[in-house]
Amino acid sequence: MAWLTEFGERWPDMWPVLWLGTLDTLYMVLWATLFTVLFGLPLGVLLVATDRGGLIPAPAVKAVLGAVVNVGRSLPFIVLMVAVLSLTRLLTGTTLGPTAAIVPLSIGAIPFFARLVETALREVDRGVIEASHAMGARRITIVGKVLLPEALPGLIAGLVMTVVALISYSAMAGAIGGGGLGDIAIRYGYQRFDDYYLWATVAFLVIVVQAVQSLGDVLVRRLSHR
Template sequence: MTWSEMQPLLEQACWDTLYMVGWSTLIAVVGGLPLGILLVLTDRGGLLQNVLANKVIGQIVNVARSMPFIILMVALMSFTRWVTGTTIGREAAIVPLAIGAIPFFARLVETAVREVDGGLVEAVQSMGGNTWTVVRKVLVPESLPSVIASTTTTIVALIGYSAMAGTVGAGGLGDIAIRYGFQRFETELMWITVAILAVVISLIQSAGDYAARSLHRRGGQSGPAPKLRLLKASTATSKTV
């Protein structure tokens, strides 16, 4: 296969991969962020302590995380067909990708939120802040650098999952590597797709690391005292409103 034949295939495959990963990441963040925060809030000593709810949510997350992605795709075929009308193609692949990523991202968010300084939480509570204020003014902003790093990790994992989804005709670089590189013995094309995936992952990882470091430095430079003053002013404004 010549380069002129490979180029359109690779361009479409790259776009399909980015499309699948982009939408799956968005859904994973929207679903996993509140789920991860809820795991912290309902835990023992949490602001919404509910041991039973915490255990139920935790078990659901654990079961979903433990399921291999290829099995998850097969198990969700009926649901995927109900949502998208098909089980083949990039739109169909988004369903298992997103559902598989939500519990994965939720656990990463949980770890990030647990690292937040408890003194800031207590400070907001002493100023009369409710649970929503603590989440909005402390937990989310203070854990943001770690959440950005977790998002990067999730994107990298989803790229790997999307390549695996190519085995069932989901499209993307994985599909090209299987259909052309493996089944048609186009070894050169297969290695090109591997190289493209490596470059894309490296770029995403570098961008995510840079964003996380920038937010961490900005938060570290402000120090605890300015943060407390800002929280005090924000809490007073929220109570006034």
């Protein structure tokens, strides 16, 4: 077990680097999640509301929104990061570091989350919506007090899936200097041929993903049995 002994000897030097990388990853993911919900949730609602038989049927609008979402989802994230470098520089003043990485992370996650929101809202019982219509509820009221509350467990599950995807995306952001654990894996693990750093970053990413997934599962279970 010589490798374990060597790992223990190197751990005091590795720990600060890995901890800072974890903080950068969490910073990127938390801000990207905020922007994803801010834009992805209304987009998902519009995808459902403008569909045939929706609250505000508008097939042409639905087709345009669907096309935009499909284009956003079809781009591999590594390609998307490069494609929006100019926009990233315009918004943040740089293309390097965790703050810059928030831009492509958000753009990549918004259409993904919007489709999950659409799926969750479609699972709401149509009878509940029709009953609200019959009682004279306005469209905005139906969305805020019927659709979203009834779909909340599905929305939380979709958000958890999105956060896990963002953690994966943030690791890829390290390939172009985005910082975080992905950057450590590339610079310390791959470029320096240091397996200790490589596998340590993998372990940290797994821990973060498991923590997010476990918290999400608990919330979904509680909301489903309220």
